[in-house]
Amino acid sequence: MPAFTQFHDFIEESPVDIAKLTTFCEHIPDDWVYQATGLSAKATIRRRRLPSDMVLWLVVGMAFFRNEPIAEVARRMNICAEGLADEKLLAKSALTEARKRLGSESMAWLFRQCSNQWGLERYPGDTWHGLQVFAVDGALFRTNDTPELREHFGSGNTSTNRQTPFPMLRLVTLMNVRSHVIVDGDISPYRKGEIPLAKGFMDKLPDNSVTLLDKGFYSAELLLGINKLGDNSHWLIPARKGLKYTLLDKQESNDQLVEMKVSPQARKKNPDLPETWKVRAVTYEVAGKVKTVFTSLPRDKYNAQDVAELYHERWEIELGYRDIKSSMQHNAITLRSKTVDLVYQELWGLVLGYNLVRREASQAAVSHQRAPNEISFKYACQFIASQLKVMAKALSPGNTPKRLAQLRGDLTMLFKENRPRPSRPRAVKISKTRYPINRNAAPLK
Structure with missing residues (x-):
């Protein structure tokens, strides 16, 4: 059975219940997250209901849910210091201000800290x-x-x-x-x-x-x-x-x-x-x-x-760039942020999210004695995104290794098949007219 068929059957038939962000937290130590948020230009001492460490994960989550509003991404990942976030906390303006407090330097630093090692x-x-x-x-x-x-x-x-x-x-x-x-x-x-x-x-x-x-x-x-x-x-x-x-x-x-x-x-x-x-x-x-x-x-x-x-x-x-633009961004190459600093922040979060999937897929492949690039990125990304959708019930940190072992076992269905690529000869497209088109003209009868 093809990998993508098994993947979708697994998603539909198997309930998912994991700790909040455990898939990612195993790869990124808490110390790195705290150091990154410490670079925020507007870091504050008081504990906010939208703290910088959770906003950082929100930016990473945006990479996996490109077609959904940011408020829905925050709701899916339960981005809140205590309990479920209310509507006021998840308002677009509140999330935007929280992202502005975090800034882009934190995301850039965390990306490099992770990528230089991974x-x-x-x-x-x-x-x-x-x-x-x-x-x-x-x-x-x-x-x-x-x-x-x-x-x-x-x-x-x-x-x-x-x-x-x-x-x-x-x-x-x-x-x-x-x-x-x-x-x-x-x-x-x-x-x-x-x-x-x-x-x-x-x-x-x-x-x-x-x-x-x-x-x-x-x-x-x-x-x-x-x-x-x-x-x-x-x-x-x-x-x-x-x-x-x-x-x-x-x-x-x-x-x-x-x-x-x-x-x-x-x-x-x-x-x-x-x-x-x-x-x-x-x-x-x-x-x-x-x-x-x-x-x-x-x-x-x-x-x-x-x-x-x-x-x-x-x-x-x-x-790799195709995976970022197609599998993660769903071919929406226009970034969603509307200020300079948040554009940088979003793109750093996107490449960090890409690396997280790649590292998890690489370790899953090695655990099954396969090459890292043998796992389909598209379906591995969809699989991990599905793990982030159910956040209502958190498991204890002690169960994280067990959950990751299960995840890597499930990823075995995502290995790519060794089959020849279909031939797609280049075709000459019809050249566009150099004359303006009147789109309001009446149709020919």
């Missing part, structure tokens, strides 16, 4: 020739169209001087390719590029690692910097079209050493960069097309075919 965790068979595999890429999100948000975040590029319909912001992350857990990331307005954002967290890469990047991250400073980060740290990136380089090998082959010049502009920004740098160029063929990737992986340790196949794993970070 993303570097080791799982059986998670290396490539002894190297941990990571990927860097960016994604765009949009916000509500208000003057404040448009002024801060800016708009996407268009072929004319017109602005895009929505303000845009950029998320760039470093992801563990094998577990799909995000190691670190940064958020900025649209106008800031991906490379400057990536430079801020590349130092999180460990020794004995290889990082996969797309050609948008082609930068001598960035790539050479990865080699200097630690012992045996490498990178892999596709060659750009029209790039000029000098062959250093006497005979041409599919595995060559080449030399390139560092641009004067790059050396002006960073005088420590050399005038030239040497890279390995691996050429291979896919579907009749010849492709070339550059890498710092030495030829005497890693053969060309393995290197070419490794680059295909860069697609895993694209799948």
